Amino acid sequence: MSKLTIVPDWHKDETLYSWAAAFHAIYGNRSARTTGLTLFGASHACKERDAPRDLHHFVQVTGDSLGTIEQLLRQRTRAGQYLLFANPERQSLVHAAIRSGAAVGWRVMLGMAASGLDPLSRLRYCPVCAKEDQQVVDLPRWRWTHQLLGNWICTAHQRPLVEVDLLRYEWELPADQHTTPSSKALSSNDLHALTHISQLSVNIASCDRLDIAEVRQLAFSQLRERGVTGWGHPLSQDRLASWFQASELSRWLARHDGPPSGLADGKWIYRLLRSRSGDHPLKWLLFWSSLEHDTPAEVVARRMVSPSMEPHWDIDGQGAIWATTPNRLPQSFARQLSDGVSIRSLVEGMQGSARSVRTAASENFGCAPRALKDKQRSQLHLEQARAALNTFIGDHPGCTRNDVLQRCKAQTEWLRRRHPDELERLLPPPARTTSRQRVLF
Numbered sequence: 147m148s149k150l151t152i153v154p155d156w157h158k159d160e161t162l163y164s165w166a167a168a169f170h171a172i173y174g175n176r177s178a179r180t181t182g183l184t185l186f187g188a189s190h191a192c193k194e195r196d197a198p199r200d201l202h203h204f205v206q207v208t209g210d211s212l213g214t215i216e217q218l219l220r221q222r223t224r225a226g227q228y229l230l231f232a233n234p235e236r237q238s239l240v241h242a243a244i245r246s247g248a249a250v251g252w253r254v255m256l257g258m259a260a261s262g263l264d265p266l267s268r269l270r271y272c273p274v275c276a277k278e279d280q281q282v283v284d285l286p287r288w289r290w291t292h293q294l295l296g297n298w299i300c301t302a303h304q305r306p307l308v309e310v311d312l313l314r315y316e317w318e319l320p321a322d323q324h325t326t327p328s329s330k331a332l333s334s335n336d337l338h339a340l341t342h343i344s345q346l347s348v349n350i351a352s353c354d355r356l357d358i359a360e361v362r363q364l365a366f367s368q369l370r371e372r373g374v375t376g377w378g379h380p381l382s383q384d385r386l387a388s389w390f391q392a393s394e395l396s397r398w399l400a401r402h403d404g405p406p407s408g409l410a411d412g413k414w415i416y417r418l419l420r421s422r423s424g425d426h427p428l429k430w431l432l433f434w435s436s437l438e439h440d441t442p443a444e445v446v447a448r449r450m451v452s453p454s455m456e457p458h459w460d461i462d463g464q465g466a467i468w469a470t471t472p473n474r475l476p477q478s479f480a481r482q483l484s485d486g487v488s489i490r491s492l493v494e495g496m497q498g499s500a501r502s503v504r505t506a507a508s509e510n511f512g513c514a515p516r517a518l519k520d521k522q523r524s525q526l527h528l529e530q531a532r533a534a535l536n537t538f539i540g541d542h543p544g545c546t547r548n549d550v551l552q553r554c555k556a557q558t559e560w561l562r563r564r565h566p567d568e569l570e571r572l573l574p575p576p577a578r579t580t581s582r583q584r585v586l587f
């Protein structure tokens with residue numbers, strides 16, 4: 147394959163499809179098939195409006211000047227949003243596929259098609275933005291931010307985006323021939339809710355990485371803090387659904403004309419929180435934007451990207467950095483467990499039910515209470531044994547191994563069984579029992 151003689155630069159935040167459509171309009175001069183073959187080595191590349199299969203081909207013909215495959219996916223397509231929210235296993239698959247240089251069905255690999263929430267043919271634009279582009283560069287563009295999940299309005303012009311279904315196999319740009327439905331008036335509540343989720347979506351999509359397991363932990367903490375769920379009752383599907391149904395976003399989704407309207411009932415939230423795998427980016431965005439609609443979107447995004455940097459309040463009202471407490475448990479919970487109390491006394495202390503405490507410990511935090519307790523006790527013992535040995539050795543300079551073994555019997559016996567390497571490290575070196583061999587000759 148030969149490199150393109152002219153590689154136009156990106157026009158601001160245009161998508162990969164938009165770049166290719168502009169290339170087709172200016173330099174194509176031939177059929178959509180020819181442009182597809184030139185840019186992506188596939189005659190029907192224009193069908194894949196998000197990320198065509200052979201991005202390796204595209205990177206080669208553009209001589210790397212427009213970015214790597216990962217940069218294209220992350221910054222120029224909606225597939226990047228799915229990659230960000232994918233679980234580690236799926237991310238590894240995608241990175242292996244990127245390294246292989248082979249043509250890959252990104253949509254299928256990232257679960258975009260399976261969700262049914264994100265039709266391939268659907269693109270969005272703002273007529274006012276398109277007109278501005280036309281005046282400046284003579285060509286409107288498909289803006290990346292407008293294509294991102296959770297974006298239904300143009301935040302610059304505070305009006306709904308026009309959603310179009312491109313059903314022809316062509317390279318198309320936003321244009322007047324796309325029928326523009328009369329935009330429904332937005333109430334100020336709609337406008338606030340839609341602006342919030344749009345800003346959250348863009349802020350998140352621009353970040354480097356997300357740890358979906360951390361995001362899930364943070365969700366539990368925030369739900370408890372806001373009283374949607376609590377230690378006193380297990381996470382309930384009905385409770386979560388009715389909480390979401392009361393939100394502005396749910397009311398707006400119910401009126402929306404498109405697949406996401408099926409999410410208005412909020413019944414998906416329970417599974418989203420319980421599932422160990424990643425889930426649809428739109429669901430996470432709807433969840434967070436509803437939960438924290440009164441917090442600026444940049445703050446919510448920062449919290450999702452670096453949950454461990456956000457202080458949380460435990461049930462004693464003490465500020466705690468969630469991620470630094472053992473197993474991410476609230477400090478008081480962890481303390482009570484390590485103090486050796488039973489689940490029953492723990493339940494009484496927290497005024498919850500045994501079932502919800504067990505569920506919280508074993509499901510939310512990925513460990514059974516007994517295993518956690520054993521682990522925490524073991525850690526405590528190790529620290530105590532280490533401190534006892536160090537104190538004894540510090541108080542008795544020149545003491546031998548035997549002195550330590552005899553005088554700190556309980557600790558050394560425990561260390562010998564559980565952490566023999568640590569015992570060896572702590573004890574003084576063995577005394578020489580034989581004299582140095584003489585030189586014989």
Ligand SMILES: [Zn+2]
Nearest residue numbers: 272275300303
């Ligand atoms: Zn606009």
